[in-house]
Amino acid sequence: MRYLITSALPYANAPLHIGHVLEIVQTDVWVRSLKLAGNEVFYYCASDTHGTPIMLKAQELNTTPEELSKKYKKLHSDTYKSYNVDLNNFHTTHSKENKELTEHFFNSAFEKGDIYTKEIEQLFDEQKNIFLSDRFVKGECPSCGAKDQYGDACEVCGKTYDALDLKNPYSTLSKSEPVIKKSKHYFFKLNNFKEFLNETVSEISNQTPIKEKLKEWFDSGLKDWDISRDEPYFGFKIPNEDSKYLYVWLDAPIGYLSSIKNWCDNNNIDFNDFINDSKIVHFIGKDIVYFHLLFWPATLKAANFPIPNEVYVHGFLTVEGEKMSKSKGNFILADDALNYAEADFFRYYFSSKLNRDISDINFSIDDFIQKINSDLIGKYINIPSRTLNFINKFNNSQVKKGCNTLTASFRNKYDQVIVYLSEKEYSKALKEIMDIADSTNTYISNEEPWNKAKNEQIDECISVCSEALNVFKDLNILISAIIPTTADKIFSLLNINKQNYSNLCEDSLNDVNEFKPLLKRLEKDNFEGILNNNE
Numbered sequence: 427m428r429y430l431i432t433s434a435l436p437y438a439n440a441p442l443h444i445g446h447v448l449e450i451v452q453t454d455v456w457v458r459s460l461k462l463a464g465n466e467v468f469y470y471c472a473s474d475t476h477g478t479p480i481m482l483k484a485q486e487l488n489t490t491p492e493e494l495s496k497k498y499k500k501l502h503s504d505t506y507k508s509y510n511v512d513l514n515n516f517h518t519t520h521s522k523e524n525k526e527l528t529e530h531f532f533n534s535a536f537e538k539g540d541i542y543t544k545e546i547e548q549l550f551d552e553q554k555n556i557f558l559s560d561r562f563v564k565g566e567c568p569s570c571g572a573k574d575q576y577g578d579a580c581e582v583c584g585k586t587y588d589a590l591d592l593k594n595p596y597s598t599l600s601k602s603e604p605v606i607k608k609s610k611h612y613f614f615k616l617n618n619f620k621e622f623l624n625e626t627v628s629e630i631s632n633q634t635p636i637k638e639k640l641k642e643w644f645d646s647g648l649k650d651w652d653i654s655r656d657e658p659y660f661g662f663k664i665p666n667e668d669s670k671y672l673y674v675w676l677d678a679p680i681g682y683l684s685s686i687k688n689w690c691d692n693n694n695i696d697f698n699d700f701i702n703d704s705k706i707v708h709f710i711g712k713d714i715v716y717f718h719l720l721f722w723p724a725t726l727k728a729a730n731f732p733i734p735n736e737v738y739v740h741g742f743l744t745v746e747g748e749k750m751s752k753s754k755g756n757f758i759l760a761d762d763a764l765n766y767a768e769a770d771f772f773r774y775y776f777s778s779k780l781n782r783d784i785s786d787i788n789f790s791i792d793d794f795i796q797k798i799n800s801d802l803i804g805k806y807i808n809i810p811s812r813t814l815n816f817i818n819k820f821n822n823s824q825v826k827k828g829c830n831t832l833t834a835s836f837r838n839k840y841d842q843v844i845v846y847l848s849e850k851e852y853s854k855a856l857k858e859i860m861d862i863a864d865s866t867n868t869y870i871s872n873e874e875p876w877n878k879a880k881n882e883q884i885d886e887c888i889s890v891c892s893e894a895l896n897v898f899k900d901l902n903i904l905i906s907a908i909i910p911t912t913a914d915k916i917f918s919l920l921n922i923n924k925q926n927y928s929n930l931c932e933d934s935l936n937d938v939n940e941f942k943p944l945l946k947r948l949e950k951d952n953f954e955g956i957l958n959n960n961e
Contacts, residue, residue, distance in 0.1 A: 428466040428704045431457050432682045434711060435474035435519065438498035439483045442505045442760040444772070444789065445743040445750060451773045452740055452780050452850070453709040454511045458907035459847040462926040470685040471506070472517040472524075473499040476661035477674035478559050482599070484660075491660040495520055505760050509769045510910050517685035519677055524684035525662055528677040532653075532665060535728040540615045541653070548656075549577070549589055549604035551597040557609065557656045558589070562599055565592030584639075586716070612654040612664060614676075619724040620648050626727075627719050630736050635784050636712075640719060651721055679722045682708070683731070706734040712741055712784050738850065741786040746957070756957050758789075766956050767948060770909035771798050777852040777908045791956065795948040801856075802912075805863040806905070807945050809898040810919065812870050813891035814941035816879055821888045825935035829892035832869060833900055833931050836862050840930050843904045852908070859905055866897045895920070895938070900930050915944050 433453040436446055453469065460467045475495035484494040495518065503516045517523070535541045549558045560578035567575045568591040572582035577589030589595065590606070597604050627640050652673065654664055659671040683701070690697040710718050718737050726733050742749070745756040763772060775794050778801070779787045817823060839858055846855035870890065878887035898916075903925050906913035917924055919939050925932075 430704045430706045431469045433709045435472050435681050436502050438473040438475045438495040439480045444758045444760055444763050447760050448743045448776050450511050451776045455907045468514045470515050472681040472685040474678045475518055475520040481660040515685050515689040517688045519681035523687045524681055527680050527684050528662055531729040540728045543610055543612050545608050546611050547606045547608055550607040551604050553600040553602050560589055563589050563595050565595035609656050611652050614651040614653050616651050617648045626723050636739050707736045708734050709738050712739050739784050741784045744786050744788045766953050770912045774909050778856050780852040791953050799947050801860050803945050803947055805860050809866055813894045816875055816887055816891045818940050820884050823937045826888045826892040829889050830896050830933050832893040833896045866894050870894050
């Protein structure tokens with residue numbers, strides 16, 4: 427089976443933080459686990475480069491939006507690599523491929539009558555001489571009265587609304603009270619696709635909380651979607667218009683396809699055949715469900731493109747129990763985090779908390795340190811540290827053949843780990859893996875190979891150590907999707923090539939290398955400053 431996997435496109439106006447890492451790790455682990463199962467899998471992403479925020483940021487820095495987005499595209503790409511993310515292509519939405527596809531989407535929908543124009547009233551900042559997008563106006567929620575809510579949705583009660591409905595609105599750009607001005611805009615008839623979406627969404631979303639939220643939106647009625655913006659704006663111009671642009675949320679998800687197309691063109695692969703003969707899966711945060719499970723499938727349908735097979739949603743990442751905020755001193759940039767611990771440690775920690783739930787996930791430094799030291803060092807790496815030296819010293823570094831009784835006893839557990847990974851239940855998979863590691867360490871303790879060696883029962887000592895190392899080899903295959911760099915080091919330590927699920931329970935170990943510590947325990951003192959160095 428061939429899979430085309432994406433994670434949400436990072437916005438190209440700031441470095442990535444560890445909340446982004448949560449999503450790319452969740453995606454990458456699934457990509458790697460599918461490959462271990464023998465599937466053909468490709469992972470695509472891109473920089474989300476359009477919109478008012480990038481335009482304003484570029485003005486502030488006295489540069490162009492193109493240069494700014496190019497800078498952050500490279501920075502984001504480098505961060506992905508630093509976290510061992512197995513991307514096939516990292517493109518940009520400000521590209522010829524995305525322009526061509528976006529115009530095709532627009533023209534297809536317009537010709538079918540799914541897009542129309544009408545004059546609307548908008549909030550306008552007279553001091554900055556700009557129409558205010560939803561992200562640049564705040565006020566009191568018209569539903570629950572919560573203060574300082576953006577112009578499209580309330581973070582407190584979850585209701586969506588029009589910016590004109592905000593009470594006591596103000597511009598976040600100038601803090602002034604906006605005026606109302608009229609302008610012609612283009613609208614996508616989302617409600618035309620209600621029946622299609624009702625049928626489709628149930629097939630591409632299997633998470634209960636998401637289904638319930640979608641039902642709520644369907645019951646309240648789908649509103650037509652404003653897909654245009656007035657100048658000044660950074661983006662693609664609407665065909666046959668001089669001063670109007672396509673809203674970034676129209677071309678941003680098309681960026682998934684443009685990244686795939688860019689890769690296909692560079693590899694002489696037919697783009698249309700490729701996407702039509704693949705399963706497409708998106709990983710996203712719960713804040714952009716509306717765009718990905720309503721607008722995106724509808725626009726794909728209008729343009730005669732394949733609908734994603736699954737949209738998988740995760741919760742937010744909090745730090746020390748609170749939403750990340752520079753003012754609270756708990757904002758951690760992704761690159762800065764690597765000054766305190768290696769990438770695989772973050773990958774392991776996030777995976778140990780990820781499952782099919784969409785509840786928020788908390789990053790706690792104390793819990794992080796305890797989890798890594800207890801699991802990866804105290805249980806996992808403890809297996810070779812207690813056995814490998816005996817093999818090196820007493821058996822010329824040769825693992826004894828036929829010592830796979832222990833690993834065979836865990837076969838059902840191995841299969842369960844594979845199922846959990848395929849179902850994106852990473853926390854359950856790691857619990858099984860660490861249970862096996864625990865059992866293996868108990869086996870070593872009970873058999874006491876050190877005493878067998880001391881009593882010159884060398885063959886029995888080598889048998890025990892070989893049994894344990896065969897299990898460790900299998901655990902390394904199972905965990906390699908989660909901690910790939912560490913797993914590669916362990917495969918080298920065991921003197922074997924990378925392996926996949928088909929190699930589980932194989933008696934494949936021969937001569938092994940001398941044990942050297944692969945992971946270093948984390949110490950609380952070393953984390954001083956991690957929450958206060960991102961001002």
